[in-house]
Amino acid sequence: xxxxxxxxxxxxILNNAGLKNTLPRLTVLKILSETKHxxxxxxxxxxxxxxxxxxxxxxxxxxxxxxxxxxxxxxxxKDAVYYELNTDHHHHIICTNCxxxxxxxxxxxxxxxxxxxxxxxxxxxITSHSFDLFGICNSCSAx
Amino acid sequence: xxxxxxxxxxxxILNNAGLKNTLPRLTVLKILSETKHxxxxxxxxxxxxxxxxxxxxxxxxxxxxxxxxxxxxxxxxKDAVYYELNTDHHHHIICTNCxxxxxxxxxxxxxxxxxxxxxxxxxxxITSHSFDLFGICNSCSAx
DNA sequence: TTCTAGTTGCAAATGATTTGCATTTAGTAT
DNA sequence: ATACTAAATGCAAATCATTTGCAACTAGAA
Numbered sequence: 001x002x003x004x005x006x007x008x009x010x011x012x013i014l015n016n017a018g019l020k021n022t023l024p025r026l027t028v029l030k031i032l033s034e035t036k037h038x039x040x041x042x043x044x045x046x047x048x049x050x051x052x053x054x055x056x057x058x059x060x061x062x063x064x065x066x067x068x069x070x071x072x073x074x075x076x077x078k079d080a081v082y083y084e085l086n087t088d089h090h091h092h093i094i095c096t097n098c099x100x101x102x103x104x105x106x107x108x109x110x111x112x113x114x115x116x117x118x119x120x121x122x123x124x125x126i127t128s129h130s131f132d133l134f135g136i137c138n139s140c141s142a143x
Numbered sequence: 144x145x146x147x148x149x150x151x152x153x154x155x156i157l158n159n160a161g162l163k164n165t166l167p168r169l170t171v172l173k174i175l176s177e178t179k180h181x182x183x184x185x186x187x188x189x190x191x192x193x194x195x196x197x198x199x200x201x202x203x204x205x206x207x208x209x210x211x212x213x214x215x216x217x218x219x220x221k222d223a224v225y226y227e228l229n230t231d232h233h234h235h236i237i238c239t240n241c242x243x244x245x246x247x248x249x250x251x252x253x254x255x256x257x258x259x260x261x262x263x264x265x266x267x268x269i270t271s272h273s274f275d276l277f278g279i280c281n282s283c284s285a286x
Numbered sequence: 287t288t289c290t291a292g293t294t295g296c297a298a299a300t301g302a303t304t305t306g307c308a309t310t311t312a313g314t315a316t
Numbered sequence: 317a318t319a320c321t322a323a324a325t326g327c328a329a330a331t332c333a334t335t336t337g338c339a340a341c342t343a344g345a346a
Contacts (some may be wrong), residue, residue, distance in 0.1 A: 018241075019314070019323090019324095020311085020312050020313075020321095020322095020323060021313085022311080022324065022325080024324085024325075025324095033174075040325065041302085041303090042302095043293090049320070053325090054326050054327075055302095055326095056303090056304080056305095056325080056326070056327080057324080057325055059302090059303060059324070060304095060324080060325085061324095064324095071176040073220065075218040075220070075273065077218070080302095081302095091259065093259060093260075093263055093265075093266050095265075095266070095270070096270065100265060102263040102264075102265050102266060104258075104259040104262040104263055105262070106255055106258065106259065108254070108255055108258070109255065109274075111251070112251055112252065112274070113265045115234075115247075115249065116234070116236060116247040116249065118275060119247040119248070120236055120246075120247055121245075121281075122236075122238075122243060122245050122280045122281050122282070123236050123238070123245060123276075123278050123279075123280050123281065124275045124281060125278050125282075125284070126236070126277065126278040127239065127277055127278045127279065128274045128276075128278075129274070129275065129276045129277060130220075130274065130275045131252075131255070131273065132272065133256060133259060133266075133268045133269045133271075133272045134270055134271045134272060135266050135268050135269040135271075136268065136270065137265045137266050138265050138266060138267060139265070141267075141268070143182060162292090162293095163291095163293065163342085163343050164343070164344085165292095165293065165294080165296075165342080165343075167293085168293095169324075184333085184334090191318090196294090196295095197294070197295050198333095198334095198335090199295070199336095200293080200295070200333080202333090203293080203335095204309055223333095224333095255326075
């Protein structure tokens with residue numbers, strides 16, 4: 001079954017990261033993979049069955065996942081920490097009115113990075129970057 | 144004198160924003176303009192002479208400045224809120240080791256935005272964007 | 287000079303995140 | 317299978333950033 005296969009993949013992810021295979025961790029991975037959109041700690045906690053997993057455990061889980069690069073933080077300019085699975089590299093378009101998020105990919109920022117490096121003298125290599133867009137989505141602007 | 148001229152400009156900024164001209168506000172503007180690099184609330188508070196200005200007032204000042212677009216938040220992926228004066232539009236290169244920040248300008252992201260919009264169906268206009276780079280600066284990588 | 291809305295400082299509240307510690311458990315070694 | 321150990325968990329309490337309530341104080345308009 002598909003359900004089962006996913007579980008196995010989650011276990012593999014944890015093993016590769018050197019993290020023990022526990023219910024809280026599998027549950028968080030499951031929640032994060034349910035929809036690919038970024039979620040806050042609170043979002044995730046609310047999806048847990050009541051008292052299923054302690055909030056402290058959730059914080060520790062997210063923290064270890066981030067350290068192991070299983071997830072990454074996303075800045076949606078919202079005064080809250082958002083996380084998403086660290087799978088394919090993509091960027092976001094965020095509706096500043098309703099918080100809807102759409103994803104897009106971009107292969108051309110390499111050129112921009114090269115140009116940027118030419119402008120500064122203290123850096124010569126870049127390990128990561130942010131590139132997200134903010135606007136009003138069509139349904140909000142229709143109102 | 145230059146000092147004086149700056150003061151006058153600060154007053155103009157406050158007037159234009161409809162904010163009263165007070166010592167806490169002028170002081171914060173002065174601190175933010177001393178070096179152009181982004182600063183946290185704590186950074187700014189530490190630069191105030193002891194007990195000069197209440198921390199609560201600082202929070203309120205920054206909050207009103209942000210609302211009036213006198214300053215803007217910058218995400219340096221550092222678990223702290225950074226602010227900088229909202230003057231020219233530019234981007235940052237941040238050293239993930241020592242937090243050094245270099246600025247650069249870029250005029251070409253418009254094309255990337257157009258391409259991004261072509262990929263999604265829910266958005267047709269963009270009001271702002273993030274584009275910052277993260278890496279290790281030369282002096283840190285020399286070590 | 288007077289008046290009032292806007293601003294400030296202090297104390298206390300709130301909310302998110304972290305820490306300490308005793309208990310439990312996954313995965314390894316026997 | 318069993319025993320062992322480091323890692324992981326849950327609970328209570330601490331910490332830290334930020335916000336709120338309120339009384340006292342001003343900047344700037346009248």
